[in-house]
Amino acid sequence: MTELLEFVLLALYIDWTKGSLYASLVSITASPLLWNIVARNEYRNKTLTKCMGPRSGCTALGVTIFVAGLYREVFYKKALHDxxxxxxxxxxxxxxxxxxxxxxxxxxxxxxVALGFYGTYLGDHFGILKEQRVTQFPFNVLDDPMYVGSTLCFVGAALWYERPVGLLVSLYVAFTYYVALKFEKPFTDMIYDNRNTSAKSKSKHW
Structure with a gap:
């Protein structure tokens, strides 16, 4: 227990001269910034949809997010070792x-698994909507299990590589997701509210 406490306290001692640390922080920030900007543009302007259709456009965004995530892990590992x-x-x-x-x-x-590919990679911004919100596990336990899980992976890596600074980076990851959710949740709610309002309007006409 004493060693773990020392490990946590040593997270405050950072070598700010290492460029790898900044590269890691930038990659952590860039990922949610990228998918929020592209997805919102897609909802409003249908840029990718017009070029390749909604499912192909969403697939392209999904692959981009996945690759960006891989680079983020590489940068994080490099930052830890430095x-x-x-x-x-x-x-x-x-x-x-x-x-x-x-x-x-x-x-x-x-x-x-619960969301599926299109649900995970912002398909709702491309008009690929689910009939109803996902409520099965793990969404019946946590509101944002994917973000919580991703943050835990950063913490686990910090302990595995025995780098205290990884705890601070993990805290930054949690903060980044927190900020992203402040933008994502209301916008997603708006998309589904508009869908429901449109469906009710159509049913009245019938």
């Missing part, structure tokens, strides 16, 4: 790290 290491007890460095990392991946995977 910072100070603090050796943890074997149980924390392996067992605890894998439990946290595994739980994070489990939440991400089960969220993807």
């Amino acid at each position: 910072q100070a290491q603090f050796h943890l007890p074997y149980g924390i460095q392996t067992v605890v790290a894998w439990i946290i990392f595994g739980a994070g991946n489990f939440l991400v995977f089960t969220s993807f």
Whole structure:
């Protein structure tokens, strides 16, 4: 327990001269910024839909987000290795790290299964709407399980590589998702509210 407390406190000591840290933070910020800008533009202007259709456009965005996520992981790993290491007890460095990392991946995977490809990659902004909101696991346990899972993966990696700075980066990830959700949730609610209003309007005409 003492070692873990020291590990957490050492997260405050960062080598700000390392460019890899900035690259990691930029990649973390860029991902949600990218998909929110592109998706909102798509909802309003149908740029990709006009070029290749809604499903192909959503697939292109999904692949772009996935690849950006891979680069984000590479930058994060590089940033960790460029910072100070603090050796943890074997149980924390392996067992605890894998439990946290595994739980994070489990939440991400089960969220993807529940939402499907188009649900995960903002298909609703392309007009690919589900009949009703997803409420099965893990969405019946957490409001935003994919974001929580992703954050846990960052924490697990910080423990596995024994880099205290990873905890601060993980905190930044959580903050980034928090800000993104402030924009995403109301906009998604608006999309489905408009769909429901339109459906009710049509039913009245019949």
